[in-house]
Amino acid sequence: MKQTAAQDIPVLVIDKVTKNYTKLQPKNNLKETLVHFIKPQKIITTALNDISLTVNKGEFVAYAGANGAGKSTTMKILSGILQPNSGNVRVLGLDxxxxxxxxxxxxxxxxxxxTELWWxxxxxxxxxxxxxxWDIPNDVYRLNLEMITDLLDLGPLLNTFSRELSLGxxxxxxxxxxxxxxxxVIFLDEPTLGLDVLAKRQMIAFLKELNAEKKTTxxxxxxxxTDLEEMxxxxxxxxxxxxxxxxxxxxLRDVRGSISEIHIEVTGTPPVMDSLKLLESxxxxxxxxMVDxxxxxxxxxxELSKIENLKNLEIRKTSIEDIIAALYRELRG
Structure with missing residues (x-):
């Protein structure tokens, strides 16, 4: 029987995972509080609902969603901080x-x-x-210290106290x-949060190089x-x-059909065109x-050339944020 090559084995496997959180339901008055004390009432919130996915070696995957969508919960389950209520999880073949x-x-x-840095x-x-x-071998430590010092521009910071550093x-x-x-494998939860433009660019460039050169998942x-699309x-x-x-x-852009928006400034009522659908005014x-x-x-x-009283016209590539926002609006009905 043919053996499966190591690189063909998924690095991350989430199979039908559900994670619920249980909390006590708050009460509004003394009577309800006393009843609740005798017979507590609980609220169950589902953070992950029977989800399944696999990630292969060397993939760079963006995991996105609104607040409360389940992103951080997934990260904590994958790193062993939390356990799912049901389903199976494997990271590098391990539970x-x-x-x-x-x-x-x-x-x-x-x-x-x-932070793990000493303050x-x-x-x-x-x-x-x-x-x-962590008992890191000397040669591995020296090689990696040299790499991160160079690529993350840490040389001037190595002898600086953590409390003296900027966020970036x-x-x-x-x-x-x-x-x-x-x-x-590395799990990064909001690694660019609060960073200025320069620090963000440095972080993204380093992560892309790490993924490309070392095939780190x-x-x-x-x-x-926008950051996720770039990374x-x-x-x-x-x-x-x-x-x-x-x-x-x-x-993802194809799901929404049109990948461009046409911005028109015109006096009077918005024009009606066969090829275009009005989104907002x-x-x-x-x-x-575009309809198609x-x-x-x-x-x-x-069609655009026939618009009367046209003052300005601009064709823009639809931002990934707008596409995702529209997708969420559709889901909410």
Whole structure:
């Protein structure tokens, strides 16, 4: 029987996973509180609803959704912090809930505003502490320290106390620290949150290079869809604990049909055109989408040229954020 090659085995497997949270229902008055004390009433919230997905080695996957969609819950289940109520999870072939210590030596995790750096010590002290505690071989540590120092521009910061770093500097140092042990998979929860433009560009460029050069598998969440589109090749969209889309960004654009918006400024009422559908209006400014993305450009331009009292015309590529927002609006009905 033919053996399955290691690279053909999915790095992440989530199979029919459900995660519920239970909390006590708050009461409004003393009588309800006394009744509740004798017979507590609970509210069950479903964070993940029977979801399934796989991620292969070397994939860079964006994991997106509104607040409360289940993104952070998934990350915590994959890293062994939480356990699902039902379903199976495997990370590098291991069950995170049963093999958390072993798994932590193979993965890296970065949760937004949290840090593993020692607050009142230089950055290099935190790095050396990790080398000792995690028993990272000298050659691996030196090689990775050199790489992260160069690519994340940490040289001037290694002897700086963590409390003296800006948010962008600390995020770079945290990312460098989680890479010291050569993780095969990294989970990043809002890694660009609060970063200025320059720090964000540095973070994104480094992650893309890490994925391309070392084939590190990356699962990343962010509320900035533009960042996700720049970083990842695949996007998984969550809504109320359910996966509503799994594919690449072009496929996501195709779901919405038109990938362009036509912005028109015209005096009077908004024009009616066969090729375009009116999306919104504000005063003399109107936004349209194409009824069919296969309509030839020359046909569209002929229609636009017939508009009377046209003051301004602009064709823009629809932002990925607008596409996702429209998709969520449709789901809500």
């Amino acid at each position: 995170p809930s049963l093999n958390r210590v072993t798994l932590m030596k193979k993965i890296g995790v970065l949760f937004g505003q949290r 009142d010590q230089p950055i290099i002290t935190s790095f050396e502490w990790k080398k000792t505690v 500097q600390r995020m770079r140092a945290d990312l460098g620290m989680l890479l010291l042990h050569n993780p095969e 990356i699962l990343v969440t962010s509320h900035d869809m 990842a090749q695949r996007i998984i969209l969550l809504s109320q604990g359910n996966i509503i889309f799994d594919g690449n960004f072009q496929q 504000s005063g003399n400014n109107h936004v349209y989408s 993305s296969s309509i030839p450009l020359n046909q569209l331009l002929r």
